Amino acid sequence: GERERDLRRPFIHKFQTENHSYVYDVNTDRIIQVTPVVYDIIDDFGVISIQEMFEKHGSQYTVEEISEGFQTIQAANSDEGLFSNNHPSEILYPLDEQSLRNLYDEDVRSLCLGVTEQCNLRCTYCSFSGTYEFQRAHNSTFMEFDVAQRAIDFLKQHSILCDYVSISFYGGEPLLNATLIKECVEYANGIFGRKPIKYNMTTNATLINDEICRMWIDNDFHLLVSLDGPKEMHDRYRVNGADRGSFDKIALNLKRLHDMSPDYYRTNIRFSVVLSPPYDFENLSVKNVMELSYFFQEFQVDIWHDFGYTNASDLVSLRHLSGQNYPITVKVELPFLSNAQLTTYSVLSENDALICSRPSTHKLIETVHNQLRKSAMQGRTSPQIRTIPHGVKPEQIDSDKKQDARYLLSLPEEITIILCSVDFNLNSGTDIFPLIRAFQTIAKNKEDILLIVSGSDEYGFLDGARKFLESSVLGRQVLFLPNVGESARLLLLAASDIFISPSDTVYTDNGLQVLEAMARGIPVIATDDDESGYIDHGRTGFKVKKGCLPLSYQALRNCFAFTPHRVQALIVSQGIVINVQQIIEFLVLLIEDVSLRQTIGAAAMQYVCEHHNPTKIVEKYKHLWSNLRQESSLIQLQTSVTENQTSDDGWLPLLLSSISQTVHENTPLYITPEGQALLETQDVVIYEEMEEVIFPPIILTILDLARSVTCLSEIIQSLIQLSNPEETKNLVPNIAYHIMWCIKQGLMIPHKSSPIVEN
């Protein structure tokens, strides 16, 4: 009947926004934007025949449209496992009562205190505004200290197994109950002794005073500040009871906090930005990205630095290796488009060159960049965008080395070791499961194999897995070694026979781990969906297709008997993962055939030597650097002035000629209102690449001169006259730089016909 019919439908939920239609696919945990026809017919997929669909939806769509929609659904279903009708048949609780008891007795890590249900603001969209069914409204409930004290005592008693605890303050606006918060901090610091406490607070930042700032700084509070963007965006919704915007107050308060401790400000604050109409993904992609980006730059916030992978250590070492100081290199990896756009814009606006390690990132950056340029960035010079792959040094691992490594790690000699590296977090933590599942199948019939799982485990994710595996037959054949240091990591590589990267992309950890294994002649199994070219299937390694791990709660319970909230997290993050069947197939091949391992390992090493040779990579950097130098008269100037510093009177003509490449010496220069304002505040502090750079007073002198003198050569002459002869020598190389800086920052503008404006 009806229930049976429901079970045949795809396990999905649908929703629409003003412009688009979406399907949430429960089994893969993905949200997919679909066409209207797909949206309308998808519920019938697998329930009625296509002929019946023609009849049912014929009044709305043509036969062709329906067929096309149907094919799209079918393809997504067979290729990616989307829109399947796997419905859970039952939900079982994964832990028995005793384990639950133990868990809550000893392993409670965090406490969140809702210190008040009142707020001083009345943001229109607030979930506590009283307009949402099932949500409480603002009210005058305030937590008393004895309640908080008992909660903190509880945390103390039940966190014996935790190496740190976290205490968060939430509201309403928690600072309405600031006295209580201070008491809590004092009390907790007293009773927890040396166990670290991580404090967090979500706040609207309107009620800050010096004392509160001090408490935050002294106790290393991490803050989540609600700020929706520039005044116009923010004040539209975030208002007080009298409908007055809260932006000005927050801006002032943040400045106060910043002044007190710029370091704290830079590291401990995150902003929670709510995008509400009229801003949405569509218009955010161009104009508002820029607004937001500028805005957050003004607030000295890096809005981009923690998206994706930021480990640039190989770039640093490459630069070091080459003996050159490259001016600006930025590596970006862009996992999500919306973030990508913010990221890209912010990066593009600040740097002369962008370097990415993957071709698809390159394409993405270019697309977004062109889009931005078209819309609003005219006048800006384009940074160079290059794909420069990673450089990895090959290292022969002969059998002696392998023996030594195994000896040092107390691993037996006569077994096949499979090394897997996964970073454990809620996104990629689940990558391990297809591998474990595959390994369970293989290990049933093979005693002499060992799977070593390493990688970083910030969240204590592995504890549960370890407990489970140790208690099962498999326990003896799986070794969990999370968070090993660099030397141990290299030892592990040396000790291994096969490397597997079970993530859904070869670029986990920027693909470096895969490359490193290949560089040591270890055959690799990985997903390669991103044209990296690392793996030539069957020759330099094995490529595994993405697949879908069908979700069954029973299977999760059996395989991954983690603590309840972790299972929940797994279910939430379970997405498309790599294909279990193929992992089994390739692992068995490599385990059984030692000479195949050797052949593939050798070819892999050969590939790395040819394509990821550090010396060649350094050449690419050098090339880029020299291009940059040619293009930038500014950099040219600095270099040539340095080279010529010995000659006593060579500098003035040189300076003039270099700078004139960009602005002619007789080009009129005008101070802008921004320049004027800067001159009045005398506050020349900017942030460059997260370093605080205080510009010397010369900037102010230049701006001051620009008020009365009218062209470049006059400014230079006057500056030289102003300084004493000793100073002049040191000053000169910087004059041009600072003049250019003023122009670039919009503090001075040259006359329209000068090259910089035409550019």
Ligand code: SF4
């Ligand atoms: S600051 Fe937060 S709690 Fe207060 S009204 Fe605004 S959204 Fe609601």
